[in-house]
Each structure stands twice: as C-alpha cells, then as structure tokens.
Amino acid sequence: MQANINRNKLFVASCLSLLVTSLSFGIRAGILNRLGVDFHLNASQLASIAATAFWGFPLAIVIGGMVVDAIGMKKLLVAAFVFHLAGILLTIFAGGFWTLFLSTLLIGIANGTVEAACNPLVATLYPENKTTKLNHFHLWFPGGIVIGTLIVFFFDKMGISWQVQVAMMLIPTIIYGYLFSRLDFPVTERVASGVSTADMYKAVASPLFIFMFICMFGTAITELFTGQWVGVLLNNVTDNPILILTITTGVMVVGRGLAEPVVHKFSPAGVLLMSAIMAAIGIYLLSSVSGGMIYVAALVFGLGVCYFWPTMIGFVAENIPKSGALGLNLVGGAGMFAVSIYTLFMGGFYDRLLAKQLPEGAVLDTFRSAAAGTPEATQYAQAQLTAGPEVLRATAVIPIILVVAFTVLVIYMRNKKKVTIAGA
Template sequence: MQNIQSNKLFWASCLALLVTSLSFGIRAGMMNQLGVDFKLNATQLGTITATAFWGFPLAMVVGGFIVDVIGMKRLLVLAFVFHLAGIALTIFAQGYWTLFFSTLLIGIANGTVEAACNPLVATLYPKEKTTRLNYFHLWFPGGIVIGTLVVTLFVNLHLGWQLQVATMLIPTLIYGYLFSRLDFPPTERVSSGYSSGDMYSAVFTPLFIFMFVCMLMTAITELFTGQWIGLLLKNVTDNALLLLTLTTGIMVVGRAFAKPIVKKLEPQGVLLFSAIFAAAGLYMLSTFTGSSVFLAALIFGIGVCYFWPTMIGFVAENIPQSGALGLNLLGGAGMFAVSIYTMFMGGFYDGLIVKHLPAGSTLATYAAATEGTPEAAMLNEAKNLAGPEVLKITLVLPIILIVAFTFLVVYMRSRRSRQLTGAQTI
C-alpha cells in the first residue's frame, strides 16, 4: 500500500530544483573567473554556458517520453547520480573540455529534475496546478540568489570557485536521501485514464504548438539575460552581479504570491502582463546607466517572474491530455532555444567588441593587455558599448510576446464563451 506524502514530496522537489538553480547562480557568478583561470574568451564561455542548456532539453524530452513508463522516482535517482558526477567533475576541472563535460552532466541532471518534478507537482495538486508550479519554481530564482550570494561571500573571503561549486553537494545529498525514502504516485495522465494516443495527439494541437513557439521566446528572455547580465553589464555598473541577485529576488517574491495574481488574471493574463514588463525592463537595462540600472532590473524581474511556471501551468491546465510529455517538451524547447541563442550571442558579442575597437584590431591582442594600459581601457570601453547592444537585440522577443499573448487572452475568452454557450444549450 502506497503512502503518498504530498508535502514531503513537494519539499524534496524544491530541494532538487534548488540544486538546479544553484548551478546557474554559481556558474553565472564565476564566469569571469573561469575566463581568467583557463584563459577562455567570450565565445568559449558562451559555449560552456550553453552546454548546460543542451543537457537540460535532452534530459527533459527523453524524460517526458519515459517518465510514465519507469516512474518519477527512478528518474529522480538518475538526476541525483548526474548531479553528483557533474559537481565532482567541475570541482576538479582542468580546462575547457572538463568544464564543457561537467556542465553538460549538470545540465542533464537539471533537466531530469524538471522532467520528473513538473508532472509530480501537477499530479500532487490537480486543483491548483499553476499556483503550485509557481511555488515550486520560486526555488529556481531563489537558488540563483543564494548562489550569487555564495559567490560574493566566497570571493570576499578569497575562497576559490571550487569551494563555491562544492556547496551544491549539501542539498544534492539531502534530496537524494528524501526521494529514496518516499512513495510516488503515478503521473496525472496515467491516473486520469488518458491514453498514449491522446498524449501524442495533444502535442500536435494548434494551441500546444502556439505555446511551444512562445516558450522559445520566454525562456530566452528570462534565462539568457539572467546568465549573461553580469558579463554584459559589468562595465556599466560595478555591481553587475547584484543586478542578477535583485532580478531573481523579485522573482522569488512574485512567485511566492502567485495565487491571487493567477486567480485574478488567469494564466494567459499573467503571461501578457509578464511580456509587457519584461520588454520595458529589457529596454531600460539596455539604455540606463549608473544606479538607475537597478530600477531597470526591478522592472525586468517583475516581467520574467511568472514566465516559466505559468507557461507550464497553462499547458497543464488547458491541455491535460499532453501529460508529462507536453510539460517536458515545452521546458526542453525553452532550454534548447536558450542554448542556441547563447552560443550565437557569445560570438556576436565578441564581434561587437571588435567593432568598437580601432580598425584592424584583434580581440586576442586587447584581451592580453595588462590592466591600466590604454589597450585595456579601450577594451573595457568596447565591452561597455557591446553589452547593451546585445540586450537591445534580445528586446525584440518580449515585444513579439506582447502581441502573441494578447491574441491568447482574446482566444481563451472566446473559447470560454463558446463553452458556456454550449453548456447552456445542453
């Protein structure tokens, strides 16, 4: 006889997601140091960052296909093993390739956590999926805040990035222990009686495809900017890492109070609200300087706050037949889009820096310049100009999303009125 302890399963899931987000926060905070220690340029750093976003969608999509078969518990045991391996390999990294593969392993672990935990939360709380998914996903920005604070503390104490990474072992071991002791329910799709055929049909409906495409843009808007904000704006403000902490702190608070907002606006209304604020915040980040950048980060944080959990919650509520596969295809697509965009923008950022250097210059020459020399000053100025340009290009995405989610609000309103008319006719 199974003894399903919903609250314990939920909190163990939150710990697993905390490890996922710590990997983002700590890595974002130590990117510059990795570049210095291993002599990596922005293109290489972009590829390493993108690797986490390759492993993530791979694990999510594969997990979406197999979670109903092997169960959520076995999937989370795999996540635990991959997390341990990835963390250990990062701690003992020797250069580009070990960083590449360690990040890939952590990305696979992170994706496996989401592949199991998103359907788990939707299954545990069928009456409030979007709200509970927001509660669950507040641990993503929460972990990034903790991660960036750990980085700041350890840097001030002159402790190396290896120790920063090692802090991830604590929640990893705890969630691995908890999941090994708890019973798991079958996924909601299985318990609701939807067949595999229903599931595959659901992911080819126009509404699911529309949300799939929108997820590509919401994920890039939130996660690309979050991962690169320190690098892109480090010459605009002395506290670029604190910008990330502020943005993600707003996301924690917003998701914690998601219930009344979701109830008032409904998921589609929340998404439209988010797109408007994200566009405004990104524009402000790309144009403001000095202390006003913190206001921009505040607005941007409010904007991206609800994107990820509400996208997943919308599909869980309105296309339940898609099951775990639908949720994981959505999340996997988002992360894959971020990986491609991050790789492209790494090289594009290097190109923008070169464009702002004297004609005929090479980035390698200026990157090797000693601090305090005219060449180093010119490189900093070039970066100062290039970072905001990358953000301005990314701004196109939330502007498109404003139009898309306006359409979604109108569509869902008309769909509800048709359903009410049909019910009255019956």
C-alpha cells in the same frame, strides 16, 4: 492520492532538487568571467560552456518526458542525483575548456531530468491548484540563483575560491538524493486518469499546444539568457553586475510566492501578457540606463520574467491536460533548447561587437587579458560599455513579439470561455 504518499515531503524534496538546478545557474553566472581568466577562454568559448547546460537540459527533459510514465518519477530523480553529483565534482576538478564543457553538460542533463520528473510530480500532487503550486515550486529557481549569486559575492569578498563556491551545491544535492530514495511516489496524472498514449500524442499535436511550444522559445530566452549573461554584458556598466541578477531573481522569488491571487485574478494568459510587457520594458531599460537606475531596471525586468516559466507549464497542465508529462516536458525542453542556440549565437555576436570597437586588426584575446591600467585594458573596457547594452537591445525584440502573441492568446481564451459558458 494513495495513503502512503507524503505529498509535503515529496514537494520539499522537489524544491531542493530545483534549488541545485538554480544554484548551478547562479554560481556559474557569477564565476563565468573568472573561468574565462583562469582557463584563458574567450566569450565564444564561455558561451559554448554556458550553452551546454541549456542543450543538455532539453535532451534530458524530452527523453524523460517520453519515459516517465513507463519507468516512474522516482527512477528519473535518482538518475538526476547521480548526474548532479558527477557534474559538480567534475567542475570542481576542471582543468580547462573540455572538462568544463563535460561537467556543464552533466549538470544540464541533471537539471533537465529534475524538471522531467518534478513538473508532472507537482501537477499530480496538486491537481486542484496546478499553476499556483508550479509557481511555488519554481520560485526555488530564482531563489537558488539569489543564494548562488550571494555565495559568489560574499565568498569573493573573503577570497574563497570558485571551486569551494561550486562545492556548496553538494549539500542540497545529497539531501534531495537521500529523500527521494526513501519516499514513495504516485503514478503520473495521465496514467492515473487513464488517458491513452494516442490521446496524449494528439494533444501535443493540437494548435494550442504548438502555439505555446513556440512561445516558450521566447519566454525562456528572455528570462534565462539575460539572467545568465547579465554579469558579462554589463560588467563595466556597473561595479556590481552580479547584484543586478540578485535583485532580478529576488523579485521573482517574491512574485512566485504570491502567485495564487495574481493567477486567479488575471488568468494564466493574462499573466503571460503582462509579463511580456514588463520584460520588454525591463530589458530596454537595462540596455539604456546607468548608475542607480540600473537597479530599477533590474527590478522591472524581474517583475516581467517572474511568472514566465511556471505559468507556461501551468497553462499547458490546466488547458491541455491530455498532453500529460510529455506535454509539460516538451514545453520545458523547447525553452532550454532555444536558449542554448541563442546563447551560442549571441556569444559570437558579442565578440564581433567588441572587435568593432577596437583598433583594426586587433587580437581580441590580447585586449581581454591585458593588465588593469594599460591602454589595451582601457580600450577593452570601453568596448564592453557599447557591446553589452547592444546585445540586450537586440534581445528586447523577443518580448515585444511575445506581447503580440499573448494578446492573441488572451483574446482566444476569452472567446473560448464564452463559447463554453454559452454551450453549458
């Protein structure tokens, strides 16, 4: 590590940039229903807006992964600051569907650019402890969602507008932009170790990398789709659906903060298997229970998805190091792209489930915008009680598939370790 590199300040600035990313998720999840009412948007349109963040993210992270070795991590992070600033301001002054769509796209691009630079930055700063430090870095994702959902909850109680809630993201944005503009950066680990571009592309074409790439589809959907849509899906199952997200992400903050002993005891592959089992149980419980038990379900789900994202990235960094920044960012991009497609599909599926519960020929928007206490509003609320849990039950299939996949991974890594020891 170069003498002029202050890795602690770079790590703090990285955490702040990820905080802005997560605030955008937490606050948007909290105000999604409000945006639907204020701008007369149906669930499919809300899904399109939410999904835009998820496909803006992979666009940026994949492109960033391809150029970060050449242009350096600092230029990417300055670009992330510009995109975040523009997206936040456009959201505050949004006038309808298309301005919300564009602003969410800009924020998604900013979020992807942050990950494109910060994942390889953290791996480069802490080569001796990659998975643990990536968990510590990524605890700011659920941490920011906790902060964001609490902002929504308390600001709503005080009657403060959603525009002011979104404006709160400007504070950490300006701070991280200032810090990154002032600090010196190291070169990426692949560049420092002299791994060739040809070797990097060979690494991302290896069977193990392709396997992890595909598994990232499932881990990302399980964590991010459920978290982003829980307020909509369980709106009438509990009086405080946003608190479900707060509990879930609060567990994730604590879990990622305590990642070191967990990862060292069970290995990254073992952690992924345990996570898939807990996530499957958690989503099933969220779709099946009510009352106080729903908060227990949120706790189980939070434990399940806690280690997914950073451990997937950490596994690739540790076990396929020649894939470099491109490998880390392809995995992250795969996850967000999968969430964007799944969100679009499930938004339409949710609307169809609602329509099935309403009188034949009913116009869904009429029931959605009906005044409280009217027969239409009562019927719509009853339809939500059925449709939301049904979407969650369909989603629970994904972590069940992951249980099988990660069982195979654990066996493979154990056999590989035995071969390595025997060869030594």
